[in-house]
Amino acid sequence: MNKVICSVAAALVALATALASGPSLAQQPQSADTEKALRAQTDRARVIYERGRAAHYTQKFDLSGMPHYVPKQRLTGWIRLHGNNYLSDGMLGELWQQGFAKYQPGIRISYFLPTSALAFAALYYDQADLVMGHRPGFYDLLAYERVKSFDPTEITAVTGSFDVGGWENSLTILVNEDNPLKCINMEQLDAVFGAARDGGWAGTNWHSDWARGPEKNIRTWGQLGLTGEWADEPINVYGFSIRYNTATDFADKVLKSSDKWNENIHAYGNIVNPDGSRYIEADQITDNLGKDRYGIAYNRFRGDRAKAKRLAVAAGESKACVEHTIDNVQNRTYPLYNEQYFYTSVKPGMAMDPKVKEFLRYVRSQEGQADVMRDGKYLPLTGEVVQAQLKKLE
Numbered sequence: 001m002n003k004v005i006c007s008v009a010a011a012l013v014a015l016a017t018a019l020a021s022g023p024s025l026a027q028q029p030q031s032a033d034t035e036k037a038l039r040a041q042t043d044r045a046r047v048i049y050e051r052g053r054a055a056h057y058t059q060k061f062d063l064s065g066m067p068h069y070v071p072k073q074r075l076t077g078w079i080r081l082h083g084n085n086y087l088s089d090g091m092l093g094e095l096w097q098q099g100f101a102k103y104q105p106g107i108r109i110s111y112f113l114p115t116s117a118l119a120f121a122a123l124y125y126d127q128a129d130l131v132m133g134h135r136p137g138f139y140d141l142l143a144y145e146r147v148k149s150f151d152p153t154e155i156t157a158v159t160g161s162f163d164v165g166g167w168e169n170s171l172t173i174l175v176n177e178d179n180p181l182k183c184i185n186m187e188q189l190d191a192v193f194g195a196a197r198d199g200g201w202a203g204t205n206w207h208s209d210w211a212r213g214p215e216k217n218i219r220t221w222g223q224l225g226l227t228g229e230w231a232d233e234p235i236n237v238y239g240f241s242i243r244y245n246t247a248t249d250f251a252d253k254v255l256k257s258s259d260k261w262n263e264n265i266h267a268y269g270n271i272v273n274p275d276g277s278r279y280i281e282a283d284q285i286t287d288n289l290g291k292d293r294y295g296i297a298y299n300r301f302r303g304d305r306a307k308a309k310r311l312a313v314a315a316g317e318s319k320a321c322v323e324h325t326i327d328n329v330q331n332r333t334y335p336l337y338n339e340q341y342f343y344t345s346v347k348p349g350m351a352m353d354p355k356v357k358e359f360l361r362y363v364r365s366q367e368g369q370a371d372v373m374r375d376g377k378y379l380p381l382t383g384e385v386v387q388a389q390l391k392k393l394e
Helices: 009-020 032-052 092-103 114-122 138-148 186-193 245-254 281-290 327-331 353-361 366-375 385-389
Strands: 077-083 106-110 128-135 152-158 171-176 184-185 200-201 205-207 236-240 266-268 295-300 308-310 312-313 340-345
Touching: 009 106, 032 245, 077 114, 077 353, 092 353, 092 366, 106 114, 106 353, 114 128, 128 353, 138 171, 138 366, 171 184, 171 245, 171 281, 184 186, 186 236, 186 245, 186 295, 236 245, 236 281, 245 295, 266 281, 266 340, 281 308, 312 327
Parallel strands: 077 106, 077 128, 184 312, 236 266, 236 295
Antiparallel strands: 128 340, 152 340, 171 295, 171 308, 200 205
16 A cells, blocks of 8 residues: 655654754754754654554544445546645544545555645645645635635545644633633624724635624623622633634634734743743643633643633524533534645636545545544544535535
8 A cells, every 4th residue: 555655754853863963953053043943843743743643532423424435437646635744643644545545546645744834835836736734824825816816625624633732623712710600602702802803804805894893892700791709800811822823713713813802812832941842832821821710711622721621612692502522523513623624726617636536525435534533633524514515526
């Protein structure tokens, strides 16, 4: 069977070895910030490599609502798939490659998977037939539209993990353990974490009808229904530096893709320790929240932490509160689940590359989603989502 061609882990291990050797790494001096950045990448690579070798979930989800893969035609040739490094950091890239080859032995997959950050450039420069990653950033999509004069075709690949860091783990809302609040809805999250705005973004389109005024801000716990000693206390908010995709992801889901945040938000980035280890932003958020009785945070969930508790989230004011559990993330009733997507270029009026189409049909089959379960990090799609995505391939 074909093996995953891009071995990012090997390259990063080599980088780690070079860094460990000290000053001989470079022929010319590097700044302290550059040194820290490289050591941070080395530490990240080590953590992700170790995490990627394990199947973190053994739970079996119901795949009966999706079809088995039956080839519509037998094809030959290559598919160039670029982007998401977690395909090769874990086992999923190879599982998909091997599983697809059982049905389509004439189609070979060439992986180039250093990071999702390069995915869209590869697509609009025609260096990739298919890319995988999170939704494109504003300038990624703008560049694609200016080069191609049409939008890429988006197909949902998998649901993000429940709590495996890196594998698009779900967002969670945390408060201090002393806080009596049990649930919060999406409009309230906007009011707590956001601020007055003049509009919001849908892709590269600005919507002024998504504006809201400061009167909708929520800044005290009494405005969320708490009484007694809590009523007049300020809500202290915690989250990620807006340079991180996590902040963008939260803003897209909660703040109408605006950039207007609560004026007093405590926002964190990774800190590199002298030994090269990292104090990651998610841990800083939880640690500081544990010291702040009146705090609330959004975070990537990586397991429960001392002195912090998770809130249930309702999709709207009149909707039911949904607990943050692995089942509710997988079935998408919990509103703050995450996704990974495939993107490919299909000119208007033209057909999708048949090789790419067959691979996408495989991924959206019981066989392809069983591979997701076998890898044990991302979560499989539901039958309903698969059926909707398959219609895009018709």
